[in-house]
Amino acid sequence: MYELTLVNGLILVGAGIAAGFINTIAGGGSMLTLPALMLMGMPADIANATNRVGVVMQSVAGLQGFHKHKRLDTSAMMAIVLPTLLGAAAGAILASWLPADILKPVLLGTMIVMALVMVIKPSALSPKEGTQSLSFSEKPSAWLGLFFAGAYGGFLQAGVGFMLLAAIAGGLRYDLVRANALKVFCTFAFSLVALGIFIYNDLVLWIPGLILALGSMIGARLSVNFTVKASMRTLEWILFAMIVLVCVAALFN
Template structure:
């Protein structure tokens, strides 16, 4: 069973702040929070479920901030969110019913594969600067968003990279607006996944809410940074996170 001391709580809070900032401006923050939860003594399935509490609160904070800055493309929200929601239900169902001894290697293996793909093909993360495409005019993006939902519902860690590949690389959004829509998708399928995990009694609420407070704080400051930063700066942060996620996955 997990142990939650004052030191562990502070460490979890700080991991949440860092993850909330990273996830909002790039992705890969769950590479910090999942190990932090596992270090408390949680099995992989419990840590995976509890992590979604922080992601949910972080998504709400980030989405509110981007909307206030007029960086959220509200007209495309439904067509972008629906494929990810369907995928998330599939992925979360798999995660909820797989035993922990099966989930742990799958979890770490998924992280590794995702990180390697992003390092080997960084061009998938760079918007071309062309006019934004609609989902209906670029049907390949539906499959990409669905697969991102499956992955996010199953693992969460690194899903931001897949969403940015679809939104920035596929639909040609700039990185700020792509991040806003990424947060929308993340929040939507996290809500689905969290509901399934709660139904299966896999969420530990005290560490989850500590993590949520940290994630929300990090997301708040991240939105302010993302709106004011240049595309080049955001691109380098994104590339750096891909490299760090890759390294963390190998060390895992």
């Protein structure tokens, strides 16, 4: 059984702030929050479920921030989230059939490819600010890109934020700020569905989940304020650094 002490609570708030910042600007924040929850004595499945409380609330805070700064393309939200949710359902079904030992190579291979693209041809994943975004009618293949990003998320949650950025920025040519805003919306949709399932199965511990959510929301708002002011080059380097860190974590996990 988990133990909630003042020190553990402070660790959760700190991990939440860091994760909320990282997830909103790139991805990979659960590398911090899951160990923090498990450090309290939670089993992995309970920690995974409880972590979604923070992810949902940081997504809400991030969406509010991006909308306030007029960087959230509300007209594209539903069109973009539909293929990702359909893909997530397909990926979840696929994950139930395939052996668990292939998950790590999938994550590692995907992250390595993205890191190489960021080095060799960064414009493929990071259009310049002000680039005209495309609709699905202009680039139908982008629908498949989002479907496969969703399938990846349903199949393997870790690193899904990077896949969504690749599909939204690389496929539909949104710059990294606007792509991050739409990515946060997709993450919210994913996580809300997952959280509902975890609640139904009574896997969520609400007190540590809400403490984590407090820190995550603070981190998300700080991240939005940073993201809208940072240069595209800075955002590219942060994205690249987080991809490399996820690769390293996957290698040594």
